[in-house]
Amino acid sequence: MAIKIDLDVMLAKKKMSVAEFSDRIGITPANVAVLKNGRAKAIRFTTLDAICEVLECQPGEILLWNKSNN
Numbered sequence: 383m384a385i386k387i388d389l390d391v392m393l394a395k396k397k398m399s400v401a402e403f404s405d406r407i408g409i410t411p412a413n414v415a416v417l418k419n420g421r422a423k424a425i426r427f428t429t430l431d432a433i434c435e436v437l438e439c440q441p442g443e444i445l446l447w448n449k450s451n452n
Contacts, residue, residue: 407432
């Protein structure tokens with residue numbers, strides 16, 4: 383998939399563990415892993431909103447598009 387969700391850098395900047403992050407956004411650590419590892423096929427806007435709220439970021443800071451994967 384050409385779109386990647388890059389959470390590692392933002393989690394490191396916030397010094398937040400995956401467990402704390404998953405608890406705060408309301409999804410399981412396994413689903414956070416799916417997002418982090420690029421295996422997600424879709425993301426709900428409510429989840430994206432929660433991610434941005436918790437990490438205090440804009441969607442463009444975590445969503446990356448890689449043209450070469452098309």
